[in-house]
Amino acid sequence: MHLLKSSPWFFLWCFFLFLQPQLLYAQQIDEAYNQKIREYTTDKKFLPASVLNLIQDPKIPSPLKHFGQIIGAPGVMHRTEEIYNYYKQLAQSSPYLQMKQVGTTEKGRPINLIIIGTEEALREVEKNKQQLSLLADPRKAALLDVEQIISTTKPVFYLNAGLHSTEMGSPEMLMELAYRLVTGNSADIRNIRDKLL
16 A cells, blocks of 8 residues: 555546546536527627536436427427426426426416425425415514524525516526526536525
8 A cells, every 4th residue: 555655656546536526427518509509699798608508418308309499599489388398308307306287277278387406305395385484474483483494494486487478588498497407517506406496
């Protein structure tokens, strides 16, 4: 062992061990998706890294793989059923996304809620909902309980898309955002998944 520590191979071995997690978990950028984003974007100031650099995940279908087009392709709008089918694909292929029916339209069509978070957070959605209801009504929680409730409850960011029939961009954009949130491993994305619902 002493010989190993003094040899240059030891340092190379240590360097490899240091890099191994990055090598194993390095995510590949979907260059075809990037190319289409660049092609369809009218001004370079609208192309920060957060817009480019969509991850190419081998197990989870990107919008391009699912629809054959990127989100935001000119002249392409998806119907609600197509959007829900994409979310079903994401839910089936990612442990970070659930889809639940929360209501029905006047025409009998489903209204679905998409929930994104860690596997643990998704298992505890109902508990989190109960905790938030305690915070929403001061009659339900004693002042001493509030700190404990806050420390054990994940904040919820609720994004509504397509509430009005002329709002066509937001349902499209949320599909890409959902894909980015379930596939990304950057510190920012992990932070969102770990700390929020």
